[in-house]
Amino acid sequence: MLHVADLTCQILKNVSFALEEGKNLTILGNNGSGKTTLARALCHLIPSESVFWEGKKIGDIAHHLRSQTINYVPTSLEIYDEYLSVTDYLDLNFFESSNPQMREEILGVMEIEHLRDSPCQRLSSGESSLLLIAGAILHRAAYTILDEPTANLDQAKKVKIYRLLKSGSYFQNKIIITHDLNLAYKLGYDILYLEEGEVRFFGSCSDFFDPTQLEGCFGSAVQNIGGNFVVNYDEVR
Template identity: 45%
Template sequence: MLKLDNFSNYILDNLSLEIENKNLIILGSNGSGKTTLAKVLAGLLSDKIIDNKLINYIPTNLDIFDEFMDVDQYLHLSYFNKNINKKEVFELLEISDLENKKVKSLSSGESQLVLFASAILHNAKYTILDEPTANLDPQKIKTIFHLIKNNYILNHKIIITHNLNLAYKLGFDIIYLKNGKIDFNGSSKEFFNQKTLDVYFDTTVQIKDENIVVDL
């Protein structure tokens, strides 16, 4: 179980949360505390979490100091999941052409795919994915969606995203953060109805033809 009891820091305000053997999506506006909460859950900003030794936090950016390290070497560092090998992961994500490419030379989209590959190879009890579809083209977003949806690829997933359509299609439970506090904690069905969406997004976000649409 992941558990926070009345936790506060410079962003989060008296926050309590329990996550046990389930998938979760964390939503919220910019600056609401989503990434901070993820780092707290992963034990990167606090040591007050129960059972955080089995968490893998995948950040939005791939930062590495070794300019000579290639993708294959980088992924070898994450290789804890003996049920799948690197070749299979390269094929799943269609990134075999990146195997010998220097990590420092990757584009933002390529870096995102390599980070997701590292998550699969590590396959912790809980994988926290911070904006896993950022910088990806539509086809790769679809690939990532299906891999997240597949319960055999990763164990329990905690997804931080601004991609409301991704959140809607995944159907995981939802937490919505507002000013460092949990303002909503419930099912996808409860969150993704027009009445609730109007509360958080005015009339900007609409449900149309089983998709979430931003009305510009």
């Protein structure tokens, strides 16, 4: 179980929640609410004494074991080696020796097999996002945090990633950071909603998208129209 107890760091204030094995989570919140800060604290990229895995402080777990426990996938791919290819990058994500068969399978799943020999620095933002997700699949951590996994993708690729996340075939446990209310609703994961660094809501997807709860978080700026959530920009506060 992943457990956070009174986490306070940078902009976060007394954040507490527990995520049981087999449960997935979507983290929502406005820009600057602390979503990415929380994700980085969960992985100990921001050191904290308030994050626990199976009762043990995440910072006390050896580096190589911690990387197998929880993996943070950022919004953008930053590669400084101009010669590092897509294949090279994917091979770096294996804990043990590379597995060409699995690598090729994931390249196919993500529909980027034609990029296998391309330098990572030359990829588009959308291609980079797909490569990050492919690497996360190969990494096979107990928990994978995906920060805005659909932000740089066209509509067809967004649907592909949604289906991949929904299937449960490629990740053990998932934590998704997103601004996309439709994605959060369709995934159906538990919801943690941050507001100015504090937990405004933590509970089931159905409870969060209850009209009363939704209005409490967004006022009249978000409307549910046939199961699709539409922003009324005239009402954004």
